[in-house]
Amino acid sequence: MRASHLTLLSFVLAASKLASGGPPSAIAQPALGYSFDSAAAAIRPIWGIPGAALPSDPLSLNVPLASAAVYDQLGIALVVSGADQSVQLAVLNASPATLSPLNGAMTAPDRMVFSASGTAAALYSVANSHLQVVTGLPGSPVVSEVPAANLGNPLALAVSDDGSHLLAAYGTTDSDPVWLLSADGAAVQLPLSGTTAALAFDAGRQNAAFVTLSGDVILASGLYGQASYTVIQPGGDATSAPVAVRFSAAGDRVFVATQSGALAVISASAGLLSRASCQCAPTGLIPSASQSLFRLNEVSGNPVLLFDATSPDTRVWFVPPPQTPAVPQGSAQ
Numbered sequence: 001m002r003a004s005h006l007t008l009l010s011f012v013l014a015a016s017k018l019a020s021g022g023p024p025s026a027i028a029q030p031a032l033g034y035s036f037d038s039a040a041a042a043i044r045p046i047w048g049i050p051g052a053a054l055p056s057d058p059l060s061l062n063v064p065l066a067s068a069a070v071y072d073q074l075g076i077a078l079v080v081s082g083a084d085q086s087v088q089l090a091v092l093n094a095s096p097a098t099l100s101p102l103n104g105a106m107t108a109p110d111r112m113v114f115s116a117s118g119t120a121a122a123l124y125s126v127a128n129s130h131l132q133v134v135t136g137l138p139g140s141p142v143v144s145e146v147p148a149a150n151l152g153n154p155l156a157l158a159v160s161d162d163g164s165h166l167l168a169a170y171g172t173t174d175s176d177p178v179w180l181l182s183a184d185g186a187a188v189q190l191p192l193s194g195t196t197a198a199l200a201f202d203a204g205r206q207n208a209a210f211v212t213l214s215g216d217v218i219l220a221s222g223l224y225g226q227a228s229y230t231v232i233q234p235g236g237d238a239t240s241a242p243v244a245v246r247f248s249a250a251g252d253r254v255f256v257a258t259q260s261g262a263l264a265v266i267s268a269s270a271g272l273l274s275r276a277s278c279q280c281a282p283t284g285l286i287p288s289a290s291q292s293l294f295r296l297n298e299v300s301g302n303p304v305l306l307f308d309a310t311s312p313d314t315r316v317w318f319v320p321p322p323q324t325p326a327v328p329q330g331s332a333q
Contacts, residue, residue, distance in 0.1 A: 032306070033072030033288040034059075034092050035299040037322065041065050041082055043092065044299050050290075050308055050317040055299050059097045061090060066108075071118035072289040076138045078102070078112045078121055087112070087123065089141060104143035106130055113157050116203035116247065120163035126153045133183060135163035147185030156199045158208070165224065167208060171197035178210065180223065192218065192229070198242035202251045209247060209254050215240035217254060217266055238264045238275045244285040248292060248309075255309055257282040257296060263316070265309050274314040278305050 032046040032053050042058030042065060064082035068090070071077065075093030080086070085108035088099045109132075111124040121134040123143075131148035134141050146166070155171035164183050170176035177189045178196045194212035201208050206225070210218040215235030221228050232254065233239060241259040248255070253273070256264045261278045282296040288306065296305040296316075304319035 031093075031289055032293070032319075033295065034070050034075075034077065035286075035295060035304065036065065036068040036070060036077075037299040038067075039300060040322075043068055043070065043077060043079070043090070043097075044322060045092075046288075046295075046299070046304065046319060048319075050293065050306060053306075053317070053319045055304065055319065055322045059092060061097060061099050063099065067112070069112035069114060069121070070286065071114045071137075072287060073291075074118045074138050075289075076118065078114075078123075078134075080108060080112075089138070091138070102134065102141060102143060104132075105134070106132055111157055113159060115159045115161045115163070116201050117161045119161050120159050122157060122159040122166055124148075124151070124157060131166075131181075133159060133163040133166070144183065146181065146183055148181070151179075155197060158199055158201050160201050161204050165201075167199050167201065169196040169199050169210070171195055171213060190220070190227075198245040198256070200245045200247060202247045203249065205251055207247075207251060209245050211239060211242040211245045211256055213241060215242070215258075217245070217256060219254070219268055232268055233264070233266045233271050238262050238272060239266075243282050246285045246287065246294065253309070255285055255292075255294065255307070257285050257294075257307065263307050263314065265314055274309075274312060276307075276314040276316055278307065278316045280305055282307075 034043050034045050037044050040058045044058050045056045046053055047056050066080040066082040068077050068079040077090040079088050079090050087102045087105035089102050091098045109123040110126045113122045119137050123132040129148045129151045131146040133144050133146055136142045154168040156169040158167040166181040169178045178192050180188045194216055196210045197213045198211040206223045208220045208223050216231055217233035219230050219232050239256045243257045246255045252268050254266045261280045263276045265273045267273050286295040292310040294307045296307055301321050306317040308315045
């Protein structure tokens with residue numbers, strides 16, 4: 001009972017501090033992660049624990065942001081400056097948060113995608129099929145060009161942890177291929193049936209998951225060689241029209257979010273384990289600072305929703321919208 005009282009008291013004190021604009025206490029307030037706030041043109045921390053969390057004031061990066069991709073478990077983000085459209089690396093968990101140029105990176109990419117462990121990222125511009133891979137994250141980033149002729153506008157794009165391979169799928173018709181690209185530009189069409197709409201690499205392994213529009217969840221093993229493909233969950237309303245798919249840290253489970261708000265936990269060996277609904281339209285499965293806890297949307301005027309797959313009882317947590325005005329950084333106060 002005393003522990004529960006202390007937890008409640010710490011949250012009340014932290015909520016009061018956040019509401020007054022003060023910084024959260026690092027001891028009382030474990031961070032759930034960070035989220036891009038397009039209205040504020042900035043990144044906000046989310047402080048607290050599932051079920052008792054609040055977004056805080058935007059980080060002071062001294063430049064308005066046009067877009068950002070966040071990797072919470074490393075406390076970093078790739079951001080596009082609203083001033084000159086350059087891509088920069090933000091270290092969010094530094095005190096204060098810092099920005100540094102990403103030498104050699106394209107300007108104004110349409111897509112910025114982290115690998116499963118955050119050690120690599122892909123940058124892509126649709127207009128000229130310009131594809132780059134960033135390796136050596138977070139401490140020693142190196143940008144490399146990847147030939148990507150006729151890559152077009154893939155619906156789903158993923159990069160491996162070592163930056164050596166990428167996956168691209170288009171998700172519109174059965175004739176759309178799924179490509180496995182290597183860093184030297186070689187492309188192999190994968191022998192997948194159905195229309196792949198979501199895909200993901202497994203962290204540090206040569207495995208990948210694919211989800212078709214009809215909801216078939218397919219696990220590929222040994223992807224860089226003689227790959228084998230297994231349908232670990234047949235299509236149905238739990239997984240159809242997918243928005244995103246992710247692996248668990250151990251690679252033994254797959255998580256799927258759909259356009260209708262269905263959320264599924266699937267065992268690689270036993271199929272569907274549990275399901276829930278966020279009663280929302282997810283925009284992705286963004287890993288938080290806590291393993292198996294995924295943010296379903298960005299901070300905005302609406303609540304942030306967190307998909308919790310840490311226990312057999314799958315649940316969705318609610319984070320209220322920011323209480324502070326969304327004033328874009330660099331604008332007149």
